[in-house]
Amino acid sequence: MSKPTRAEAVAELEERVRDTLYAEFTELGQVDLDVVNYIASRITNTILREGEEGKGVSDSEIRFEFFFLFEEFVQRIFVKPNEEE
Numbered sequence: 001m002s003k004p005t006r007a008e009a010v011a012e013l014e015e016r017v018r019d020t021l022y023a024e025f026t027e028l029g030q031v032d033l034d035v036v037n038y039i040a041s042r043i044t045n046t047i048l049r050e051g052e053e054g055k056g057v058s059d060s061e062i063r064f065e066f067f068f069l070f071e072e073f074v075q076r077i078f079v080k081p082n083e084e085e
Contacts, residue, residue, distance in 0.1 A: 013057070014044040020062045042069055 004012070018040040021028055028036050043065040047057055 010044065010048065013047065014040050016057075017043045017047075017062050020059050021066060024059070024063055025066070039066065039069060 018036060021036065021040065021043075028039075043062060046065050046069075047061070
């Protein structure tokens with residue numbers, strides 16, 4: 001059996017991230033699919049940038065990256081630049 005291409009491995013990791021998010025946070029089922037795909041893509045890219053292999057990433061690492069990304073969104077929306085200390 002041949003080794004999957006990088007694109008196939010990335011797609012598989014992104015699908016795993018999406019599945020983990022849906023399993024852990026059922027509320028995401030009410031969010032537009034494009035938003036969930038964007039979140040999964042950002043998490044996947046972070047994992048790849050950190051040099052992790054897709055199969056070696058735990059669900060807790062995926063959840064951590066989700067919360068880190070969520071915190072970034074909240075800060076962008078609710079924290080004004082002059083309010084930061």
